[in-house]
Structure formats: structure tokens, C-alpha cells
Amino acid sequence: xxxxxQRVTRASVAxxxxxxxxxxxxxxxxxxxxxxxxxxDIDWIVRKIAGLRVLEDSNGRMNESLKSKGGxxxxxxxxxxxxxxxxxNRPSFNxxxxxxxxxxxxSKVAVALSEALNNSVKIGVFGANMQVSxxxxxxxxxxxxxxxxx
Numbered sequence: 001x002x003x004x005x006q007r008v009t010r011a012s013v014a015x016x017x018x019x020x021x022x023x024x025x026x027x028x029x030x031x032x033x034x035x036x037x038x039x040x041d042i043d044w045i046v047r048k049i050a051g052l053r054v055l056e057d058s059n060g061r062m063n064e065s066l067k068s069k070g071g072x073x074x075x076x077x078x079x080x081x082x083x084x085x086x087x088x089n090r091p092s093f094n095x096x097x098x099x100x101x102x103x104x105x106x107s108k109v110a111v112a113l114s115e116a117l118n119n120s121v122k123i124g125v126f127g128a129n130m131q132v133s134x135x136x137x138x139x140x141x142x143x144x145x146x147x148x149x150x
Contacts, residue, residue, distance in 0.1 A: 002081040005028040007140035013124040021122040026071035032081025035096040041146040050116035076124040
């Protein structure tokens with residue numbers, strides 16, 4: 001599982017030109033599910049996102065989490081994060097989860113994040129062609145990969 005977390009002042013997702021969801025201050029999370037992911041991967045990535053301390057404290061330092069400071073999450077499924085670019089110029093998506101597993105794990109991550117943060121998580125539309133807009137705050141962008149737990 002891979003996640004790209006962007007600290008934002010606002011973000012939104014639209015499908016067919018119609019806004020589906022939006023948030024104010026918080027995190028835009030792009031999530032890709034690998035075919036070999038398990039519940040352990042869900043647990044790890046949720047713990048990392050929920051505990052991520054990149055919000056400013058009273059001294060202007062990145063030291064607060066969404067849970068301690070408040071804020072929202074917009075979670076977007078993005079299987080292309082699992083792309084392999086080892087050969088040629090056309091990415092391979094063979095390692096991405098099939099749509100059924102991808103949708104199931106995407107939903108599980110949304111529910112687990114909602115529970116961890118005591119706040120509802122807004123989501124995109126799984127499998128849809130979405131238009132995502134954001135204003136990255138900082139900019140701050142953090143990457144998590146359950147296959148490379150740094």
C-alpha cells in the first residue's frame with residue numbers, strides 16, 4: 001500500500017464536473033492498494049497517517065497531528081501509485097490490487113481513519129475518473145509505503 005499525504009488548506013474532488021466532496025484544512029491522501037496487501041498494511045498506514053505530526057503548533061513548528069489539532073481528510077483511491085516503471089516508458093499496473101480488493105481496502109482505510117481520528121473521512125468515487133483540486137499548504141508532501149517502512 002502506498003499513500004501520498006499532502007497538507008492542504010483546501011481540497012476537493014469532482015466527477016464529471018460535479019463536486020463530490022471537499023475539505024478545508026487537513027490532509028489530501030492519495031491511496032494505492034497493492035495486490036499483496038493485508039490487514040497489517042491497513043493498520044500500519046492508518047497509524048502512520050493518523051499520527052503524522054506535520055501541522056503547526058503554537059510556535060509555528062510542525063509538531064501537531066490531525067487528531068491533536070483538528071482537520072479533515074479527503075481520501076482518494078489511486079491505483080497508479082502502484083505503477084512499476086522498470087521497463088520502457090509505459091508503466092505496468094500488474095502489482096495493483098484487482099478492483100474488488102482495491103475498493104474493499106480503500107473502504108477499510110477510510111473507516112479505520114475515521115475511527116482513529118474521531119472524525120469522518122471524506123472520499124472520492126472508487127474507479128471513477130476524478131478531478132482532484134488542492135492547495136498544498138507549505139508545501140508539505142509525505143510518502144508512505146508499506147513495502148518500505150522507513
